[in-house]
Amino acid sequence: MxxxxxxxxxxxxxxxxxxxxxxxxxxxxxxxxxxxxxxxxxxxxxxxxxxxxxxxxxxxxxxxxxxxxxxxxxxxDPREAQIVRLKTESIKLRERLAQSEQTIDELTDFRTQALARLAAQHEEIIRLRAAVAGASRVSRLPAPRSTVIGTGS
Known part of the structure; x- marks a missing residue:
């Protein structure tokens, strides 16, 4: 037509x-x-x-x-603008998540190393106490007494 x-x-x-x-x-x-x-x-x-x-x-x-x-x-188009905004936000959140996971991994490794060091130090303290207890020449000092300050009565 x-x-x-x-x-x-x-x-x-x-x-x-x-x-x-x-x-x-x-x-x-x-x-x-x-x-x-x-x-x-x-x-x-x-x-x-x-x-x-x-x-x-x-x-x-x-x-x-x-x-x-x-x-x-x-x-x-507001929907297109929202899609673009959400995609950008999603990318930023993924980056933050990856950074957080990396930080968690680093802190977990640090914790594991710290616990291993503490365990090794504890074992060394136990070994040294046993060595001191077995030596006859070393005498232990008395434990300090706690002093109480009088209340003035």
């Missing part, structure tokens, strides 16, 4: 208006910032945007403007 130049002009105006709304971030519920949503919002058949169809130049313009916004890190 052929359309008149006036109808084509009207369709292009609707498409451009819908394009502007989508690129401003006014995404309808259930829609995205894409050609399908553009076609639905402009009430135009989606296939009219492809190949040698009458509105293919508008699809190219829409994609160029969308890409320019994305390169400027301005994402009109």
């Amino acid at each position: 052929r359309i008149t130049p006036a109808q084509r002009n009207e369709n292009e105006n609707r498409i451009r208006a819908a394009m502007d709304r989508l690129l401003r971030g006014e995404i309808p519920p259930g829609g995205k910032c894409d050609i399908n949503t553009l076609a639905v919002e402009a009430a135009v058949d989606r296939t009219a945007f492809y190949g040698t169809r009458p509105y293919s130049h508008l699809r190219v313009e829409f994609e160029r403007r969308l890409q320019a916004l994305q390169q400027a890190e301005e994402i009109p």
